[in-house]
Amino acid sequence: MNTARKIALWLDDRLHLTALFTATAGHEVPANSGSWFYVFGSGTLLCFVIQVITGACLAFVYIPSTNEAYTSLEYLNHAQFLGWYLRAVHVWGSNFMVAIMTMHMIQVFLFGAYKYPRELTWVSGVFLLLFTLGMAFTGQVLRFDQDAYWGLSIGASITGRIPLIGAQMVHLLLAGPIIAGETLSRFFTFHVFLIPGLIIALISMHLRLVLTKGINEYPKPGDKVRRETYDAKYKEIIKTQGVPFVPDAIGKDLIFSGLLLIAILTCAAIFGPKGPLGVPDPTIVDTSPRPDFYFLSIFAALALLPAWMEVLILFGAPLVVLSLLLGLPFFDNTGEKSARTRPVAVLIVIVTVLVLGVLTYMGETSPWSPHMTxxxxxxxxxxxxxxxxxxxxxxxxxxxxxxxxxxxxxxxxxxxxxxxxxxxxxxxxxxxxxxxxxxxxxxxxxxxxxxxxxxxxxxxxxxxxxxxxxxxxxxxxxxxxxxx
Structure with a gap:
């Protein structure tokens, strides 16, 4: 024991592990932030870790080639020991990551945690959501089955309609003017290297902002944010009511993460992986290539648009939505945080969830398209x-x-x-x-x-x-x- 203690002290003297723990996992947070409402951030991080681990394992077998991609997935499904389960965990981890991150964004919005001084924390979260959706889309393309092929064709067609730079964007997306061998290699690079690297960088920034600006205290009605007094007020909260995140406030995060892990593993075991659904064949037209669930609402909205609104909605709506999300912490920077005193915020969430839910259902059933079988x-x-x-x-x-x-x-x-x-x-x-x-x-x-x-x-x-x-x-x- 004495030898082990000396080794630990020697390592701590050189790596400053105690100081590092105190500044990160052991940093103090408001006691009331140890709530079930605050578990979605750690749940999203767990899903990302699962994606990295399972994705690295899949990369040992997957071949990003138009001639071999489908075959390698079939090999994983039917020949590789527990290959189907590894694919299933990766697929369901992606589904849960998008869902949990969405719930985290809703919670942050309803709790007013985007307001001063956490504007950049919200902005980094918005970009994390966008890159997560980018990971999901590129992952769907890597299945390279009929659904993926025709879904990518539609995506490329939409991209090509961007004014002035449409053709160049399609060339960047497909690594050429058409879907070919280089296309899959391009998406493999996006999915395995570029987007995960950006997500890791943004997570580092996001966590750094959480550590420097603190975790949002549980909002109470009438407790307004004022720039002149909030910083001093938050320091007083930490001084009088602060507790170390580890071990005092992490309990519910650990329980939720454990349940989340069980849910992912269970869904993977029961429902299995998705696809591949048929060898990609340009001569067999897929009338309704259905994307994964997180894109079904977009799929339905685009399918239901009248022709004269297509260009306006396709390129105007994303810019408007992104501008509103990024601008939110700057034009609604102070004032009430509690959802009880912000009925408009609650109404926005309810309407948005209902609209996305209805569109997702319609995207799943796609009543506008024939069921060819x-x-x-x-x-x-x-x-x-x-x-x-x-x-x-x-x-x-x-x-x-x-x-x-x-x-x-x-x-x-x-x-x-x-x-x-x-x-x-x-x-x-x-x-x-x-x-x-x-x-x-x-x-x-x-x-x-x-x-x-x-x-x-x-x-x-x-x-x-x-x-x-x-x-x-x-x-x-x-x-x-x-x-x-």
Whole structure:
């Protein structure tokens, strides 16, 4: 023990470990900051550490080549011992990192922790969120499956529309004018070296700011921030109520981080990794390449935009949002911190979460796009086939084989691009059905040249049976009141 003590003192004398611990992990924080509301920052850091460790392990096997990337992922999934689980932990760690960081930003916003003197702490956090999303996007591209290929194609198309520098930005993004072998190498460099390096630098800056400007005290209604008095007031709080972060205030962070780690490992074990979903093939057009969940809201918003708003929203909205986020601590620098006395802030969070939630749901279901495999994966429910005539059954077969189910749901299953067919006979007469099929209308293309008269007759015969028993069939009339 005496020898060990001498070695410890010798190392401390040269490395100043005690002073380093006191200035970092042992620095004093307000006692009321040891709250469950303050655990999201450490949770985000844990997720990043998991990403670095699992990413380094995956890099031993992954080959950033258009010919080998898909094969190396298949090898990880099916041949490498626990390779699938390593990929799953990396994927779910990314999902949790974005989610926890978003919750951290919301907490900071509601607690007014972006105000004086922590403006740069907020700004560095905003950039950390942007780079984290950049990591997520580049990671999705590295899967290099059908989803990744066509998602990148859409991203490159959007980038190419930037005024004046669009072509140069596409060349920078793809390492050339098109998606090729150099593209994957470029994204591998972004994902493994450039963006993680920037994140590490920003985390260092962020933690430095936390140490120098302190952790925001738990806000109380009526306790306003004033530049002239806040610094002295915070020093008094630390002097009278301060406790060392380690070991006094770190308890809840450790518990939350432990639960978070268990959640990531459990989700990885239950749900597994994502993809790869099909070999990337430029000749097979993917009508709806769906991104990972954190981009689904953007995906949905862009899909639902009217054509005349595309350029304005694509390039104006990000600039406005980023300007508001970066400018927030400068134009709302003092005053109340507590969410109880800031109803506008609470309303902004609620509306933003609801909008993003609805858009994410719509992005997941993507009702504006056909489900190209619905005709082969979703059979017609048996209830719609009972007691049907041979002609009607033939029409049901045509309805399925001609891929109508890709756009029209039946029995609650199928595409949502067009209206559901469960009650189509209550809306359209037989003649109207024939006209709609042959001539098209609305969002529906004309199929007059693709279906024979016999096929149309069979399909319409079957569709005339599609109505609830308690509702009458549509009447032959030009008066809409009679149809009701």
């Amino acid at each position: 619905a005709w082969s994966e979703n059979p017609i429910p048996v209830a719609y086939l009972r007691h049907r005539t041979p002609l009607q059954l033939r029409g049901a077969a045509f309805l399925q084989n001609k891929q109508c189910r890709n756009c029209h749901a039946l029995g609650g299953v199928g595409g949502e691009r067009g209206p559901a067919l469960d009650d189509v006979a209550t809306r359209l007469t037989a003649d109207e059905m024939v006209r709609q099929i042959i001539q098209g209308g609305g969002n529906m293309p004309a199929y007059g040249k693709k279906l024979s008269p016999a096929e149309v007759e069979a399909i319409v015969s079957f569709m005339q049976t599609l109505r609830p028993n308690y509702r009458p069939a549509a009447l032959v009339s030009t008066n809409p009141e009679i149809r009701k």
